[in-house]
Amino acid sequence: MHAVVFAYHDVGVNCLNALLSAGIQIDLVVTHQDDPNENVWFGSVAKLCADKKISFITPTANELPDLIPKLQALAPDYIFSFYYRYMIPAQILACARIAALNMHGSLLPKYRGRAPVNWAILHGESETGATLHVMEVKPDAGDIVGQAAVPIGPDETATDVFEKVTQAAVEVMEQALPSLIQGKIPRKANELEKGSYFGGRKPADGQIHWKQTAQQVHNLVRAVAPPYPGAFTNHQGKTMIVAKTSLKGPFPADLDLGAVGIQVVDNQVFGICGNRQALEILEWFPASK
Structure with missing residues (x-):
């Protein structure tokens, strides 16, 4: 053949x-x-x-x-x-x-x-x-x-x-x-x-929308994690690539679950999502790197 x-x-x-x-x-x-x-x-x-x-x-x-x-x-x-x-x-x-x-x-x-x-x-x-x-x-x-x-x-x-x-x-x-x-x-x-x-996906499709559920954000991070272009968010004026997240917890009691976006507690980084659930950001780095 x-x-x-x-x-x-x-x-x-x-x-x-x-x-x-x-x-x-x-x-x-x-x-x-x-x-x-x-x-x-x-x-x-x-x-x-x-x-x-x-x-x-x-x-x-x-x-x-x-x-x-x-x-x-x-x-x-x-x-x-x-x-x-x-x-x-x-x-x-x-x-x-x-x-x-x-x-x-x-x-x-x-x-x-x-x-x-x-x-x-x-x-x-x-x-x-x-x-x-x-x-x-x-x-x-x-x-x-x-x-x-x-x-x-x-x-x-x-x-x-x-x-x-x-x-x-x-x-x-x-x-x-x-x-x-x-x-x-x-x-x-x-x-x-x-x-x-x-259809195809573009790097811009990796933007995290924190009003989504924690599961949706976690899935996005997994779907485009490096070596793909990565999910990204803005923090303190910098674009950050979020490379790894966890839904497992436990999470600090003093997280404000009503304020969507990034919160840092005791040097740990968390994302608060639209369904009032948190995920932990285990790996992230500036997009410039």
Whole structure:
């Protein structure tokens, strides 16, 4: 079996390795150049390809249509997308002889779209996972090929959960590959009406609104904790990144639960929220750092 793979991030690295372990011939990898303005804390698909002597390219989104003749000539059995960030044109998907498949970091149909792990934590979900699905023009809408779930702990950050989702993605690949190698695509309907779609998140979306509940603020902090851009608030004229919080208490008796915002008691920092509950700020630092 031959494949062309669009890949980036840890999921890209690990799922590529799963294909290689299964004996899939990878004719070309399409990946991204790292953004110098982004905190790149994850594995490099380009480095993996260089190490394994796999041909790879890093086109811009506008250059993707130029690949169509090349992919038509390669005529791969499969096209895979593993955390590739650009929308792949339909003409490219059509170059796959058997199917074009994408790995998504949620339990579809929930959390279609961008940043699925971050959104799941933000909404207080207790589980998420990885889903391999057939690619269509509409994002994350094709039939489900395989899924694996992972729990989300009440204090886990997006990085903690993403590590588990990456392992779940490998598990899904290992379960699906025996059928895929035989040219068989397991399919289950992706019931979009039972799910949800979310767009990308910007650093500005990390602003803490203390009128929200303590649980909502805690979830935001977990969802965007470093190495993501971080939740932030203003304190004494400085923008502070709030990196870690706790709801567990006990909390000082002299906290004023009627005054939302930051309160410091005995060198401990607390946030008072709109539901008259406190959370402790365990780690914070100036945004300038």
